[in-house]
Amino acid sequence: MGYVGVKMDMSKAFDMVNWDFLLMVISKLGFSNHIVSLVREMISSVSYTILLEGRAIGTVSPGRGLRQGDPMSPYLFILILEVFHLMILKCQREGSIHDIAIARGAPLISNLFFADDCYIFCQATAHEAITLKNSTESFASASGQTINLTKSTLTFSKNTDVNSRHAFCSIMGMREGNLNGNILGLPSLIGRNKREILGFIKDKVVGRIKSWTHKFLSRAGREILLKNVLQAIPTFAMSVFLLPIELCKEIERIMNSFWWGCEGKEREVLGGRVGREGKEREHGGMGFRKIREFNIALLGKQAWRLINQPSSLLARTYKAKYYANSNFLDAQLGSNPANSNFLDAQLGSNPSFIWRSIIETQITIKRKSRWRVGDGASINVWGDPWLPNNDNPYIQSPNSSHGNIIPYIQSPNSSHGNIINVSALINPIEPRWNDTLLDSLFNHEDLISIKSIPLPDSKMPDKMIWMEDMKGVYTVKSCYKSLMGNYQSTQVPFWTKAWKFMLPPKIKAFFWQLCSNSLPTHDRLRTRNIQVPNIRPPSGMLKLNTDAALDHNTNRMGFGYVLRDSEGHFVAVCRLPWDGLFKPDEAESIAIREALKWIKNLHLDNLHVESDCQIAINGILHDFILNSSLELIFDDIRKIASSFTNLSFMFAKRSANRVAHCLARESLSLSGRMDCFSVPFPSIAHVLSLDLD
Numbered sequence: 001m002g003y004v005g006v007k008m009d010m011s012k013a014f015d016m017v018n019w020d021f022l023l024m025v026i027s028k029l030g031f032s033n034h035i036v037s038l039v040r041e042m043i044s045s046v047s048y049t050i051l052l053e054g055r056a057i058g059t060v061s062p063g064r065g066l067r068q069g070d071p072m073s074p075y076l077f078i079l080i081l082e083v084f085h086l087m088i089l090k091c092q093r094e095g096s097i098h099d100i101a102i103a104r105g106a107p108l109i110s111n112l113f114f115a116d117d118c119y120i121f122c123q124a125t126a127h128e129a130i131t132l133k134n135s136t137e138s139f140a141s142a143s144g145q146t147i148n149l150t151k152s153t154l155t156f157s158k159n160t161d162v163n164s165r166h167a168f169c170s171i172m173g174m175r176e177g178n179l180n181g182n183i184l185g186l187p188s189l190i191g192r193n194k195r196e197i198l199g200f201i202k203d204k205v206v207g208r209i210k211s212w213t214h215k216f217l218s219r220a221g222r223e224i225l226l227k228n229v230l231q232a233i234p235t236f237a238m239s240v241f242l243l244p245i246e247l248c249k250e251i252e253r254i255m256n257s258f259w260w261g262c263e264g265k266e267r268e269v270l271g272g273r274v275g276r277e278g279k280e281r282e283h284g285g286m287g288f289r290k291i292r293e294f295n296i297a298l299l300g301k302q303a304w305r306l307i308n309q310p311s312s313l314l315a316r317t318y319k320a321k322y323y324a325n326s327n328f329l330d331a332q333l334g335s336n337p338a339n340s341n342f343l344d345a346q347l348g349s350n351p352s353f354i355w356r357s358i359i360e361t362q363i364t365i366k367r368k369s370r371w372r373v374g375d376g377a378s379i380n381v382w383g384d385p386w387l388p389n390n391d392n393p394y395i396q397s398p399n400s401s402h403g404n405i406i407p408y409i410q411s412p413n414s415s416h417g418n419i420i421n422v423s424a425l426i427n428p429i430e431p432r433w434n435d436t437l438l439d440s441l442f443n444h445e446d447l448i449s450i451k452s453i454p455l456p457d458s459k460m461p462d463k464m465i466w467m468e469d470m471k472g473v474y475t476v477k478s479c480y481k482s483l484m485g486n487y488q489s490t491q492v493p494f495w496t497k498a499w500k501f502m503l504p505p506k507i508k509a510f511f512w513q514l515c516s517n518s519l520p521t522h523d524r525l526r527t528r529n530i531q532v533p534n535i536r537p538p539s540g541m542l543k544l545n546t547d548a549a550l551d552h553n554t555n556r557m558g559f560g561y562v563l564r565d566s567e568g569h570f571v572a573v574c575r576l577p578w579d580g581l582f583k584p585d586e587a588e589s590i591a592i593r594e595a596l597k598w599i600k601n602l603h604l605d606n607l608h609v610e611s612d613c614q615i616a617i618n619g620i621l622h623d624f625i626l627n628s629s630l631e632l633i634f635d636d637i638r639k640i641a642s643s644f645t646n647l648s649f650m651f652a653k654r655s656a657n658r659v660a661h662c663l664a665r666e667s668l669s670l671s672g673r674m675d676c677f678s679v680p681f682p683s684i685a686h687v688l689s690l691d692l693d
Contacts, residue, residue: 002164003122003123003124004121004160005155006152007153010118010145010146011145011146011147013145014077015064016144018064019040019063021142021144022039022079023040042072046061046067047062048061078115083139083143088120097132098122099121100121103321104324106320106321107313124160125164133171154175154177155176155177186236194241195244201237201251205233205255208230209230209254218505220504220505222258222259223259226255226258238291238295239298240354255288259288280481283493283496284515297479299361300474303362304466304474321355323342323345342365343464366385368467370393370467374462374463375426375461376422376425376426379422381425387449387453393467397443424437425437433453433455468482498511536567540606541608542566542571543566543608544608545610546660547591547660547663548613549667549668551668552581557577557581558576558577558664558668559574560575560576560660560667561576562660563599563604570680570688573659573675573681576594592649593633593637596640598675600643600644605644605645607647609648611652614651616634663684
């Protein structure tokens with residue numbers, strides 16, 4: 001027998017509420033007459049003023065409906081739907097409607113109500129269709145609601161035959177739908193391409209940013225919008241789904257680009273590594289959330305509910321489907337399978353995407369939670385975390401050496417000969433630890449930890465507590481901080497105290513950039529391999545750019561040098577051909593060496609040398625041990641450099657080394673060295689003018 005899910009859409013649900021029906025429901029539910037009178041006065045005192053060109057022309061006093069936006073309206077509407085729920089339960093008890101279970105042992109579900117979103121489940125038979133239709137019409141007539149048959153849809157199970165589907169649709173007056181739509185703002189069906197399906201989150205972030213681009217926002221203003229608006233957009237979806245890692249990175253890049261006031265790869269120019277801003281302010285960051293870690297922290301909240309609220313509908317449903325005979329935390333720890341909960345669960349066969357998402361938090365929950373000892377009946381001595389030691393809450397004493405004692409302290413309810421519960425370690429007469437038994441079982445460290453656990457006078461159930469919070473309660477904030485790492489042991493930068501100063505927020509943001517080495521200075525851009533214009537040296541200095549070109553056809557190399565003053569004006573150039581062909585890094589290094597010889601022969605000093613070969617510059621500056629020909633060339637360069645009074649080396653991008661590159665290419669066709677002073681070669685005049693601009 002097939003089943004059907006009915007998604008009912010109520011037209012103008014809040015606006016159509018019958019006041020008399022609502023007040024009668026409140027009274028029947030047992031609320032006092034005073035409460036009923038207060039509700040009557042609240043809903044009937046509403047009036048609307050009609051404005052025409054800014055002038056009031058009259059008022060309208062409604063005779064039904066709940067005011068949307070009023071915080072009480074959703075609660076009142078839930079009371080109305082409670083009547084519909086009771087009507088369906090009555091049909092269920094009479095056998096005219098059969099509810100469903102998603103797995104063997106799972107709780108039976110007949111309906112799910114989320115405010116005005118109604119989902120009803122039953123068998124796909126004509127009899128149940130008639131019963132459901134009659135109940136729906138009776139409820140709608142009494143409450144004032146109207147079912148929108150056009151927007152309402154039916155979803156059938158795969159084993160429902162075509163005739164039953166047509167009959168059910170005909171009786172209900174609804175069409176058969178699919179699972180490709182959204183439920184409560186989230187996609188109801190997640191396929192293989194999760195990045196594409198969940199891409200709507202990224203689109204929302206981008207759309208919101210585009211709506212702000214016309215506004216002149218300071219860095220501090222962007223920070224406020226990012227923390228309070230942009231980071232809140234994916235929160236609801238991340239409470240249900242684990243977003244793909246690449247999608248998380250894309251959203252982070254978009255948010256960081258918005259904060260830095262740039263787009264695309266420019267974010268890498270200004271911001272340094274993605275993630276520095278994710279540290280807390282007191283540890284040198286900006287306090288922006290890391291999407292992936294925050295996603296896991298939010299899902300951990302759902303996992304914690306499964307652990308501490310095992311009687312909830314969701315926990316019982318997941319338990320029946322995924323961990324009916326295991327425990328979410330303790331499957332690999334050897335705990336008693338009778339204490340089955342989320343901590344022992346496995347992924348299972350054909351799991352839903354939501355379950356895959358929640359199960360990702362299992363490792364984090366295991367590491368950061370332990371049992372609080374009550375009566376000890378639910379805690380396994382050897383396998384469960386129950387010691388008051390956040391670093392290692394597990395028993396360290398060996399279990400195997402006490403085989404003759406284990407049967408003596410075996411829990412009477414356990415069917416496993418090698419498993420005991422903590423309750424066996426407690427004196428049954430008075431709430432005290434059995435010292436004699438403890439001394440015979442545990443080492444000194446474990447004894448100290450166990451005896452530091454206070455026991456209640458009355459028998460209280462054991463409870464799982466969160467070690468990262470003083471109250472033992474799981475919070476998204478504490479889990480996120482744990483995932484981000486512990487910065488308490490690191491030295492706090494002294495300049496973070498500036499956040500407490502009474503300064504304009506934009507000044508604080510600039511100060512953070514300055515102290516965290518995030519200002520887009522030329523030096524900073526160069527270290528990030530960012531294309532920048534030709535940078536002039538300090539006053540009184542000369543700048544020498546070098547480059548090498550290789551021609552494999554003629555087996556020759558060419559070197560080019562250009563010398564400019566601190567104003568960027570031309571001083572001299574040199575084109576030097578070289579017979580033979582070396583490796584590119586060796587050729588670039590020889591070009592630097594020969595250029596220094598050229599400058600030395602000109603009796604010049606106070607020199608700043610630039611090359612577009614990163615290996616050569618690093619090798620000269622850092623004295624690497626390479627055991628290759630490069631090391632010999634670097635030694636030559638350092639010896640020549642030692643004869644200069646003021647000499648420095650720096651890497652330059654090819655875009656900032658264009659003149660030297662042109663000279664090196666031209667030298668390949670020369671037979672000997674060619675220098676030029678005062679007036680540059682015509683072939684490089686245009687490139688020189690571009691650098692000067």
